Amino acid sequence: MTQYQKNKQLTDLVLEVFQLNGQFLQAGDRLTRPFGLTSARWQVMGAVYLAGQPLTVAQIGRRMGLSRQAVQRIANDLEKLGFCSFAPNPDHARAKLVLLTDKGQDTLTTLNRAQEQWVTELGKGLDEKAISNALTLLRQVGHNNMTIEKDTE
Amino acid sequence: MTQYQKNKQLTDLVLEVFQLNGQFLQAGDRLTRPFGLTSARWQVMGAVYLAGQPLTVAQIGRRMGLSRQAVQRIANDLEKLGFCSFAPNPDHARAKLVLLTDKGQDTLTTLNRAQEQWVTELGKGLDEKAISNALTLLRQVGHNNMTIEKDTE
DNA sequence: GTCGAATTGACAATATATTGTCAATTGTTT
DNA sequence: AAACAATTGACAATATATTGTCAATTCGAC
Structure with missing residues (x-):
């Protein structure tokens, strides 16, 4: 296989990643819509869930590759909707901790089940x-x- | 391998796609910045380039999975910058055709070379x-x- | 050909993202 | 502890994206 062909394959792979990214985001929006969430909101909640402990907005941003400001806005939305809440941070006077409410936990559990079902379908025949x-x-x-x-x- | 493990692998693959999408967009912005372009603008120009013929804004949107409005705004920017131009469409009075100017063609050729170099690096050791x-x-x-x-x- | 449905560009309104700035706070160096 | 750099949330300004509407146009059914 020539270098040209190898590059072509890899370029096609890059383009396929772009395609899939869009498709996955769309699927995420569809799965989360019934709960008043979106892929972006799910991502922020998921970061806290995966960490297993409350995180600051800036920490979430770093882990997810998002800007502080973007996470802040989403976190504020999530608080208004009752999915998460802010708690004082003993280690930092300004940087409050984002934690999931019971409603947030429950929703995430339900979403994880839906995601499991979705990914099972996605893997059919593979x-x-x-x-x-x-x-x-x-x-x-x-x-x-x-x-x-x-x-x- | 259990179904659970298979699902875990596939879920991780989905997350990796999200990561890579962000990385690739960043790389695209870096490659195109010297020309006053962005990944999004490159994508629109690339659609016309790949088609090998002028396309309408709506056609570009469909092929790339973008909304008409997003493509329209980018195409207008590209025209202002001299990378593409609008030509009357003999088949449709309103839907003008987007075509690459000489400057657009040349820039794309140069960008393709830079992309080839980038993807060669990306494939090292694979x-x-x-x-x-x-x-x-x-x-x-x-x-x-x-x-x-x-x-x- | 005529009618109705679908497509298209333009425009507007809203939502979301990005970037920069600021002061408060924290961590580090000395 | 004093000075300095880095981090943080808040805010603002701008850029970009999304969604809906409209009239002009095209296409298809009949």
Whole structure:
């Protein structure tokens, strides 16, 4: 296989990632709509859920690759809707902690079940080994890209 | 491998796609910045380039999964900057055709070279077959997802 | 050809994202 | 502890995206 063909495959993979990103976001919006959520709101709630402990807005932003301001706005929305609340942070007077309310926890649990169902459908007819191989490759690509960006800056 | 583990792998793959999408967009912005472009503008120009013929704004939107309005705004910007121009459409009185100017063509050619260089770096140390296997799997995932969305609507 | 449905660009209104600035706070260095 | 740099939330300004509406136009059914 020539370098040209390899590059072509990888370029097509990049384009496919763009496509899938859009599709997944759409699926996320569909799954969350019944709860008054969106993919973006789900992402913020998920960050707190995955951390297993309250996080500050800035921490969520760093973990998810979002700006502080974007997370702040979403967190404020989520508080208004009752999915999360702010608690004083003993380690930082200004940086309040975002934590999930019971309603937020319950919604996330329900959403996780819906997501599990969705991903099961998504995997129909696909070989498990092929999935893990693809995941490994994507992670390698991500790692290479980070190296490139680091060198470039 | 249990169904649970397969789902976990696929969920991680979805999350990795989100990560990569952000990284690729960032790389695209970096590559295009010297020309006064962005990833979004590049995408619109690329659609016309790939088609090999002038396209209407609505056609570009459909092909790229963007709204008409978003493409229209970007196309207007590109015209102001001299990268593309509008031509009368013999088949449709209102829907003008977007075509690349010489400047647009030249810039795209240069960008393609830069992209080729970037993707070569991105592929360093990766096996060609692994890339094409991953691409195949991602396309299958995309196809499955389209089926799900279609059933759901 | 005529009618109705679908497409299109323009425009407006709203929502969301990005970027920069500021003062309060925290962490680090000395 | 004093000085300085980095982080943080709040706010503002701008940029971009989304959604809905409208009239002009095109297309299809008949």
